[in-house]
C-alpha cells in the first residue's frame with residue numbers, strides 16, 4: 339500500500355534537472371527497456387521500467403535508498419531501443435548522483451573513490467607491474483597521479499585522513 | 505593544433521591504456537603494440553593519463569567530465585587522436601568528448617575548474633577511437649589480408665563485441681548498427697579464421713555490475729559462455745580488458761558456481777591478428793592467457809617465410 343504522504347511529486351523534476359535525467363517524463367511505460375535488459379534476464383530484482391515508474395510516482399526514498407539502481411550494467415541496449423529517448427542508463431546515473439548527494443553511497447563506490455584518490459586509477463600500478471613492463475619492452479607507467487585526488491577533493495568526495503601525510 | 509578532419513589521414517595515435525590493461529591485461533597491450541607496428545600505426549604514450557572517469561559517473565557527472573576532460577586535454581596537447589584498448593574507456597571518453605564538443609557553455613564551465621585546479625584546458629579537438637575501429641576503418645580488412653603469414657582457416661572463433669564499442673551509437677558517430685555490428689566479424693575473417701554466430705551474440709558480459717552484485721554479473725557471463733560452448737568454438741575473441749575479466753579471469757569461478765566445464769580460451773583480437781601476421785606466441789603475450797591455448801595453437805599452420 340502506498341500512502342500519498344510518502345510520495346514526493348517533485349522527485350521527477352529533481353531528476354529531470356540532473357544531467358542524464360532530462361527525459362524521464364517522456365517515458366510511457368512501454369516496457370521495451372525491461373524486455374531487452376540482460377540484467378533483468380538473470381535477476382528479478384532489476385526492472386528499469388518499474389524503477390522509472392516508481393520515480394515518476396514520487397517514491398523518492400524507496401528509489402534512492404534501493405540497491406537496484408546500482409544494478410544497471412550500462413550496456414546501452416535499452417538506450418538504443420527506447421522509443422521515447424529516455425536514455426535509461428544515463429537516467430540511472432542521474433538518480434545515483436542524487437542518491438549519493440542524499441547520503442546513499444554503496445560501499446563499493448566508497449572503495450572506488452578511495453582507490454581513485456590514492457592511485458588516480460582503479461588498480462595500482464606498482465613496481466611489480468613496471469618491472470613486468472620493462473621485461474616486455476613496454477614504456478613505464480607513472481605510479482599515480484595527484485590530479486584525480488585534487489578533483490575529488492575539490493568536489494567534496496574525498497577527505498584527507500586526520501592523521502595527516504604518512 | 506590540427507583540425508578534426510586531418511585526423512582521418514593520420515596513423516599516429518596517443519594510446520590510452522586506462523586502469524585495467526596495464527595491470528590485468530598486459531598481453532592485450534603487448535599484442536596491440538606488436539600488430540600496430542606491423543601495420544604502420546604509431547602509438548605515443550602519456551604516462552600521466554589517469555582513469556577515464558567512468559566509475560565516477562554514477563557519483564557525480566561533473567567529476568566524471570572533469571576526469572575525462574583532463575585526459576583529453578593532455579592528449580590534445582600532444583596533438584594526436586586517442587586510441588583506446590578498453591571499450592569502457594573508449595565509450596566514456598568518447599561520451600564526455602561528445603558532450604564537451606557539442607556544448608560550448610558546458611566546456612567553459614569544465615575548463616574553469618580544470619584550469620583553476622590543474623592548469624589545463626580542453627578545446628574539444630581530440631577524436632577518440634577504439635583500436636578495433638582503427639584497424640577496421642583506417643587500415644581495413646584488405647590491407648590486413650595482404651599481410652597474413654599463417655593459415656588460421658581451421659580456427660572457429662566467437663566474437664564478443666561488448667557494449668561500449670558500438671553503443672551509444674550517437675557518440676561513436678554511428679560507426680555501425682549496434683543491433684547488427686559487423687566490424688569484428690570482418691576483422692576476424694581478415695585473419696583467415698572463421699567467425700561464428702551464436703545465440704545472444706550481442707549481450708553484455710555483466711562487467712558493469714560486478715562490483716555491486718557478483719552473482720548477477722557471473723550469471724550474465726555464464727549465459728554467453730554456454731552459448732559459445734554450444735557452438736564448439738575454439739576461442740572467444742574480444743576487444744576489452746573488462747570483458748576479459750568476466751570471461752577469462754572469472755571463468756573458473758563461473759564453472760564452479762554453475763557446475764559446468766567450459767575451458768574456453770579467450771583471445772584479445774590483436775593476439776589473433778598477431779598470430780595470423782606470423783608473430784610468435786611469446787611476442788603476443790600468449791603465455792599470460794590464463795586458459796590454455798595449446799589446442800587452438802595446433803590448428804594454426806605457419807607458412808614458411
Ligand code: SF4
Pocket residue numbers: 364365366367368369370371372386387390416419420421422423424426
Ligand atoms: S523503453 Fe523507454 S518509454 Fe519504454 S518503458 Fe523503457 S524508458 Fe519508458
Ligand code: SF4
Pocket residue numbers: 371374375376377378386409410411412413414415416417426427
Ligand atoms: S543499460 Fe541498464 S537498464 Fe538498459 S538494458 Fe542495459 S543493463 Fe538494462
Ligand code: SF4
Pocket residue numbers: 460521522523524525554555556557558559590592593594596
Ligand atoms: S573504463 Fe575502466 S579501465 Fe578504463 S579507465 Fe575507466 S575505469 Fe579504468
Ligand code: SF4
Pocket residue numbers: 411412413591592665666667668669707708709710711712744746747
Ligand atoms: S561487455 Fe561488459 S565490459 Fe564489455 S563493454 Fe559491455 S559492459 Fe563493458
